[in-house]
Amino acid sequence: MLSRIEANVQLNHNGLSSETGKVIIINQQPVMECALDILTDLVKHKTVTIRAKGDAIPTAVAVANVITENMLKGNSKVANIEVDSESIDRNYTLISTIKIVIAKTN
Numbered sequence: 681m682l683s684r685i686e687a688n689v690q691l692n693h694n695g696l697s698s699e700t701g702k703v704i705i706i707n708q709q710p711v712m713e714c715a716l717d718i719l720t721d722l723v724k725h726k727t728v729t730i731r732a733k734g735d736a737i738p739t740a741v742a743v744a745n746v747i748t749e750n751m752l753k754g755n756s757k758v759a760n761i762e763v764d765s766e767s768i769d770r771n772y773t774l775i776s777t778i779k780i781v782i783a784k785t786n
Contacts (some may be wrong), residue, residue: 701727701781708742708747714739715746722752722784727759729781737778744780752784759783 702725708715721728734742748756759782765774 693704701725701729703729703731706730706732706736706743708736708739711739711742711746718743718747719751722747722782723754727781727783730782731777733777735760735774735777739786740778740780744782747782755786756784767774 693765702721704714704718704721718728718730730740744758749756756782760779762779764777764779766777767773768775
């Protein structure tokens with residue numbers, strides 16, 4: 681099962697009006713399982729934000745591609761991608777993070 685942040689957030693991306701979306705944290709789940717769960721959330725919300733850290737980043741990118749290129753081709757797009765890193769301990773060890781915003785276009 682996906683680890684989720686259940687609170688809604690306000691998103692403002694690429695000149696589109698601020699819309700309510702859902703934030704989903706991707707861990708090490710199968711790509712298709714994650715994509716189906718996110719597809720269900722896209723039915724309820726106009727945008728979904730996918731977040732991942734470290735080794736889960738390739739899964740998050742694959743999920744975004746499956747949704748926008750296969751499942752909702754022509755009806756969704758990647759509205760924004762942010763890549764960053766954060767310190768995980770006092771020794772300043774960095775871990776990469778990614779945030780992908782998927783928006784329905786219809």
